[in-house]
Amino acid sequence: MADTPLPRSEFPVTDRWTYLNHAGVAPLPHSAAAAVAAYGAGVEADGGEAYRAHEAREAEVRAAAARLMGVPVEDVAFVKNTTEGLAFVSSGLDWQPGDRVVVPACEFPSNLYPWLALADRGVDVVQVEPEEAGERLPMESFEAALAGGARVLAVSWVQYGRGWQADVPALSRLAHAHGALFVLDAIQALGCIPAHFADWGVDVASADGHKWLLGPEGCGVMYASPAAREQLRVLEPGWNSVVHRQQWENRALVLDPTARRFEAGTQNYAGIFGLGASIDLLLDAGLDEVWAHVNGLCEHLAAGLCNAGAELLTDRADGGGSGIVTFAVAGMSPTECTAALVQRGFSVRARGGGVRVSPHGYNTPEEIDAFVSAVAALVRSP
Ligand SMILES: Cc1ncc(COP(=O)(O)O)c(C=O)c1O
Incomplete structure (x- = not known):
């Protein structure tokens, strides 16, 4: 063989x-299953006494995820799934009535419902239709939709049904030329196709771990560029979102300047450690x-x-x-x-x-x- x-x-x-x-x-690859099991055994034996070791491993996994996405580590947050990362954008922008969001018509619901949920704030969601159902969307369709103005262009890197790959750098340039943020649902490619999100000009990308990343379900990664972070209000801040995390009596809300501001509270360590083992496997293979x-x-x-x-x-x-x-x-x-x-x-x-x-x-x-x-x-x- x-x-x-x-x-x-x-x-x-x-x-x-x-x-x-x-x-x-x-x-799950064997090493990811073993990492999840080792977390369970460690907490079974030592409870919260393993916390410092957990934090150290979390930092390693974050750095590995940054390498995989081609971005600085400061721009990476762990999320509970793809949808959560996209929803941080839909909930965080200062929408005005009449704002528009452009999405392909054939997206998975994760990249549709967070935008449709803005209807009561007067946000219009433009769904770009292919000429025939299931067909790839040509660049001109996006150009035509963006010409009417848009705050956000949100697409899947790879479409979930028939698998066509979007031209991410070209779409990012197009979005920016029209003053829109470029948001990527990356779950159907990250871990399979090499990623260079920072070089490509992606503003926000989000992917759960359970597909091409070979991780456990319910633990994913998000990239948020510094420029995107400046525009996004954090509507779910918690003890883990602030610069002075673990100073329990400090009541000031001073958000961490990095993407960690999106991580509200206690981490999903079982998920992060499983995902970390899978990302290591992918990076080792290249x-x-x-x-x-x-x-x-x-x-x-x-x-x-x-x-x-x-x-x-x-x-x-x-x-x-x-x-x-x-x-x-x-x-x-x-x-x-x-x-x-x-x-x-x-x-x-x-x-x-x-x-x-x-x-x-x-x-x-x-x-x-x-x-x-x-x-x-x-x-x-x-
Ligand atoms: C393109 C796409 N986005 C998102 C998801 C899943 O979203 P989440 O990670 O929020 O469960 C899928 C799952 O099938 C998908 O194919």
Whole structure:
């Protein structure tokens, strides 16, 4: 079996499944599961006496997350999920009636509801529609929507259903040219595609850990640039948001100048330590290597599916590919097709009008070949 950038020995899930659902919920690598278990054992044995060690590890994980996102460590906050990071923007800006937010029409609800919730403050949410359902949005559609003015352009780095990758640096330039903040839902790419958020001019990015980052559910990371932080009110400040944290009798509200101001209170250490082990694994493998591998698997998969007679729904042209490939089989609904494949040991999900497949850096070309053979059999007799 060919070498993989992420060691297969870290993924016991491969004993039971051909796991191709990292766009859904990723399996925990062994070292992440061990880090969560070690946290539990430590607190079981020593309770709060391990607190200083926990703080030290938290700082290491924050630094590793900053490296992964290509940003200074001061700009990183831990969040409880993707939505929370996006909601810090929707709740924190000083909205005026008539302000506009531009989003693609096909976003996951996490990047829609926080903006729709501003309707009672007179904020208008412009959803950019593709010409045909499920199609990639051309840059001109965003230009046209922004031309009417906008406070925020908020997009997914990779669209969750069919997996097209947005041109993040170009969209960021476009947003700024129209005076808008550029906000990124990064969950469908961070951990799979190399990130350079600061260089790309992203203002805020947010991603939970449970997909491509290979972490536990309910613990994620947020990037907030210094310029973005200046514009965002912190509406949920707590003891952990201030410069003088742990001076319990100091009643002044002096917010930490770093992104830690968004972290209100006690940290999710079990989550942070699990996520930290997974990020270490990804950084050790190298994000360039992981992405080259995943991209290669997806190219191989897309070609194999076409040869097998399936209908490819993902447009991977012009750098728009990601770790997601979505397809349909004539005569079968996406849920029927997905159920048949899951029954044969392939973990995939019905999304984007088809079956969504999302391999990671430990999957092999042999697994992709076996998957394509299973699809070919369904094409022959649905
Ligand atoms: C694009 C996108 N954003 C957000 C989420 C999940 O959001 P959260 O981390 O808040 O649960 C998903 C999950 O499927 C997603 O695909």
